[in-house]
Amino acid sequence: MSKKIRRSQPLLPGETGRFAAIVSAVILFLAVTPILTMIVMSFSGSANLDFPPSSYSLQWYRAAWQTFVSPDESDVLSLGKAMTTSLMVACLTMIFATLIAVPASYALTRCEFRGKAFAMQLMSLPLVFPMVVLGLALLLVFDSLPFHLSTSRLVIAHVILALPFVIKNCTASMMTIGSEVEEAAQMLGASPTRAIVDVVVPLMKSGILAGMLLAFIVSFNEFTVTYFLYNIDVMTVPIWMYSRTVSSLDPTVFSFAVLIVLIDFVLIWALEKLVGEGGVSF
Template sequence: MTRNGPVALLFHALVVIFMLAPLAIVCLVAFTPENTLSLPTKGFSLRWFEAVFHHPDFVQSFWNSLWLAFLAATLAVALAVPASLAITRWEFPGRGFLNALFLSPLIIPHLVLGVAMLRLFAVIGATGSFGWLVAAHIVIVTPYVMRLLIAAISGFDRSVEQAAFSLGASEATVFRRVTLPMILPGVTGGWLIAFINSFDELTMSIFITSPSTVTLPVRMYMYATESIDPMMAAVSALIIGITAVAVLLLDRVYGLDRILVGQH
């Protein structure tokens, strides 16, 4: 039997349905006119979406998460680009250690990171600071950017750079006009993945947020412990929609296949 046989296709279809069914149910529940979590059997309503936008705590938490994810993803890319170039292109003492250090947050549970960050911020007196919250998120999203950038740089044809050098271009010019454009799909894909992971982070954030820096996932968790109305489904549907639009735009601009293989 070939890999593309009917049994394999059926298996893949069931896997896709299994993964997408919970998201579809959440989105359907978000349109219910009822006061409880139920599928909209009596028509569709936008009442819970309106309730979200009229809830000041959710609106403020959304902006907190948006700025937090934007800053964390942007600074993670700024840190990961030179680090990935150094690790990929040069041999130096501690190269393996540096690579492992940048990727280590992938294997450390976020619960452990949250407790460690809470203790660290308490010692240095930075509890409740938005800037230190950004720094904590940089730690957990940088490995995702590193993996895509290392793949992009590893598949990079350096003869183009050598041609630019032979024509008299400086290192800064070559990086800005040759290297960066050719690894841009990896940079953009890494930024988007970092943004999504930072925006959705709950486990670590719940330890280090303050009343003025509560993120949207933390706000959702706090609300869910007090109420079971469909507002959580509406918020989740909005997040799913925003994420889907971002991925579709990225695919239209660069193509997800090129980003995943790290080639331009």
């Protein structure tokens, strides 16, 4: 009797095999586990940090709210001031990074000059540069200046970190715009600058907005470089949360962390909407 040879059916485009599905599920589980652990611990009803919690309660959320509305006198800085600093630094980082990235992406896309490839690699350097070394280097630079910088030093550092994300998005969006649109605008009487402002920049809107959101997220969550540059009067939310865990772990930190995750989730959801509607991804 001849045996029938069973051949596996080839996968169609868009389909994944069982092995790929298992690997994807494991990677997704490992990525989500710390967040799920943090969320579960924020609802712990016990005073110690046992996982899984023996009981569940909203006590740490009530304590977090009380900390926000009535800060402890022993705290060197209140959460409200730290939140204000984080939002201000993130907004300024988003604005300045965008103002630098838009003309830079235009020059990298439209202009040909010596060292263009090197310039593009140089702008991506903060992505691979060790954050500890970068924070220490910036600290030495700022301390050597003849004048003192407080919040400005954080904005400058965060712009350096966020700039690659904004430039990548703006450049990718710029590459989808042909030079003929500028030529058409100039043929209708617009100056080169007016053609860029009135024609090119609006067509880059999705890439610019995506880069701005990424800059805000990077700045709002930045810790390593900020740790070298903050002072007792200018403290961001990640640094404030870290200060609550230096001597002993404050369980309210988990409640604050859930709030930060929710803010980041909303921003990432908005970013995905931009990407899905014609934006660019990094």
